[in-house]
Amino acid sequence: MQTIDLTQVPVVDNHCHSIMRDQTFDDIAGWRQSFTESTDSGMARDHVASTALYRRLIQTLADFLGCEPEEEAVFAARTGRDGREIIGALLRAANVDTLLLDTGFPPPEEVFPLPELGKLGGCRTEPMLRLEILMESLLAEHDSLEDVKGALAAELDDVRGRDYVALKSIAAYRTGLDIREWPREEAEESFHEYRRAAGAGHARLAHKPLLDTLLHVAFAQAARQEVSVQFHVGYGDADTDLLLGNPLYLRPVLQRPDYRGMPVVLLHECYPYTRQGSYLAAVYENVYLDLSYGIPLLGYGEMLSFTRQALGVAPSSKLMYSSDGIGVPELHWISAIDGRRVLGEALGELVAYGELDLLEAEAVGEGMLRGNAIRVYRL
Ligand SMILES: [Zn+2]
Numbered sequence: 001m002q003t004i005d006l007t008q009v010p011v012v013d014n015h016c017h018s019i020m021r022d023q024t025f026d027d028i029a030g031w032r033q034s035f036t037e038s039t040d041s042g043m044a045r046d047h048v049a050s051t052a053l054y055r056r057l058i059q060t061l062a063d064f065l066g067c068e069p070e071e072e073a074v075f076a077a078r079t080g081r082d083g084r085e086i087i088g089a090l091l092r093a094a095n096v097d098t099l100l101l102d103t104g105f106p107p108p109e110e111v112f113p114l115p116e117l118g119k120l121g122g123c124r125t126e127p128m129l130r131l132e133i134l135m136e137s138l139l140a141e142h143d144s145l146e147d148v149k150g151a152l153a154a155e156l157d158d159v160r161g162r163d164y165v166a167l168k169s170i171a172a173y174r175t176g177l178d179i180r181e182w183p184r185e186e187a188e189e190s191f192h193e194y195r196r197a198a199g200a201g202h203a204r205l206a207h208k209p210l211l212d213t214l215l216h217v218a219f220a221q222a223a224r225q226e227v228s229v230q231f232h233v234g235y236g237d238a239d240t241d242l243l244l245g246n247p248l249y250l251r252p253v254l255q256r257p258d259y260r261g262m263p264v265v266l267l268h269e270c271y272p273y274t275r276q277g278s279y280l281a282a283v284y285e286n287v288y289l290d291l292s293y294g295i296p297l298l299g300y301g302e303m304l305s306f307t308r309q310a311l312g313v314a315p316s317s318k319l320m321y322s323s324d325g326i327g328v329p330e331l332h333w334i335s336a337i338d339g340r341r342v343l344g345e346a347l348g349e350l351v352a353y354g355e356l357d358l359l360e361a362e363a364v365g366e367g368m369l370r371g372n373a374i375r376v377y378r379l
Pocket of ligand 1: 016017102324
């Protein structure tokens with residue numbers, strides 16, 4: 001079967017995170033920790049090295065670094081290079097046009113600021129605002145729910161004017177995607193519960209009526225300004241209750257006619273709910289599906305499989321590439337390599353089935369890697 005050659009297409013990585021300033025690791029297990037979503041201590045020590053992703057990473061990095069394809073040799077070659085230098089080398093080799101970064105995590109003081117990262121990688125960088133972090137800071141400053149709502153609406157009054165290209169919500173791993181409208185008394189009660197917890201040192205917004213209520217304030221602003229909202233969906237954080245991470249729970253939000261101006265981007269191909277996410281992108285004009293090739297941490301065959309599912313159900317104009325790379329540059333880099341290869345193979349199949357001709361397949365690949373994101377985020 002013919003594959004489509006997308007190796008020269010620069011990527012717009014529509015969802016990722018910045019890279020840690022400190023690129024030193026105590027030992028191999030410390031480095032392995034970058035390639036698992038598990039927080040169980042034994043995982044990095046005993047199991048990560050036998051995942052398909054990690055095996056592929058060692059092989060691919062050995063080629064890049066010019067060393068033996070053995071974990072020890074790769075780790076030695078990688079850590080033997082200066083942190084900034086290896087970040088720059090990997091990002092440049094990945095041929096990144098633009099990185100869209102969630103600046104809410106990791107904490108800003110631990111990572112490279114966007115302009116510096118862009119300089120290292122020779123690419124454009126654009127920030128996205130993580131809603132729950134903003135909400136937590138406003139909750140600390142205001143004494144009533146009405147004040148917090150007002151302050152949030154004001155903060156989000158001109159999202160692009162404040163240089164953000166999109167908003168992002170992590171409700172999936174705080175309280176679930178079944179975002180509801182709550183009676184005023186319940187939202188107020190939830191607000192006071194949050195304040196009591198915050199007073200006791202637990203300022204983590206996981207109070208459902210409160211978070212849902214504030215999200216509706218953000219949605220109204222996003223819809224009015226036609227600013228995209230990314231939702232974490234599915235695999236991608238150990239905190240998530242994957243049962244409540246199913247994108248079908250978003251239906252009440254997607255059904256709201258007054259929110260139709262808000263492009264909704266479902267992250268991480270909603271893995272393992274890729275078919276459900278693709279279905280939503282096929283049904284709702286304003287729903288897009290992010291195909292993330294760094295995280296979730298998957299084998300090649302599984303990435304090919306989710307790409308087939310997405311292309312088989314959703315319009316390709318709704319699909320956008322990302323890495324969800326975070327902390328280390330390896331994820332941003334290998335994702336770009338894998339994403340082009342997997343997509344080239346999946347599009348080759350569509351050509352074989354007579355669903356696209358060669359030129360169309362190339363154009364679709366270019367759109368998914370770059371052009372669709374430029375259009376959706378108005379870059
Ligand atoms: Zn992310």
